[in-house]
Amino acid sequence: MKILIVDDSSIARKMIRASIPASHKGHEFFEASDGRDAVEKYQSLRPDLVLMDLTMPDMDGRQAIEEIKKIDQSARIATISSNTQTRVIKSVIDKGAFTFIKKPVNAKTITDVLDKVEAMMNKTG
Numbered sequence: 001m002k003i004l005i006v007d008d009s010s011i012a013r014k015m016i017r018a019s020i021p022a023s024h025k026g027h028e029f030f031e032a033s034d035g036r037d038a039v040e041k042y043q044s045l046r047p048d049l050v051l052m053d054l055t056m057p058d059m060d061g062r063q064a065i066e067e068i069k070k071i072d073q074s075a076r077i078a079t080i081s082s083n084t085q086t087r088v089i090k091s092v093i094d095k096g097a098f099t100f101i102k103k104p105v106n107a108k109t110i111t112d113v114l115d116k117v118e119a120m121m122n123k124t125g
Contacts, residue, residue, distance in 0.1 A: 001027045001117065002045060006038040006064065007053040007080070012103075016051055016080065019105045024114050035059030039067045042075065049117045051101070054081040054092065062095055069096040076120060078113050080105060 007013045013031050020027075030045055032038040036059040038052065050068065054061035061079055068075045079092045082103040089100045099116070101109055 001049060001114070001121070002030065002047040003027050004030045004032060004038065004041055004045060004047040004050045006032040006035070006050060006056075006061070008034050008056040009053075012053065016105050016110070019107050019110050020114070021107045021111055024111065027114075035061060035064030035067070038064045039071070042068045043071055046072070048076060048121060049114070050075065050077040051113075052077050052079050052097070054079055054083065054088070062092060065092060065095045065097055076117050 005013050005016050007016065017029055030041060030047065032041045034056045038050065039059070042050065052061045052064060061081070065077055065079070068077060075096070077097045078099045078101055079097045080101045080103055081088065084102050092100060099113060101113065
């Protein structure tokens, strides 16, 4: 599985990657530093999963979700944020994210998301 980790903080990207358990370490990982970078990398890489922060400069996560969904309506995007207001979660789900992960991420949550994506991939091929 190809996974694109999007966060403007390199430390946050490393923490997300470090939270992925050994059972899932065989995946290919790519990183983007903001929404615009994420859209460009999505176009060229076509990852199986995007782990997207919401608050970023230049182009935020919500805008990036919209742009990625224009490229690929079936893109699998999980948003990651410390902002857990119901309206925020609803807005990203409405834009096309399939799930919301609360920061800080942990291995169990990431494993659940990876398992869900693998199941989605097995259904669609």
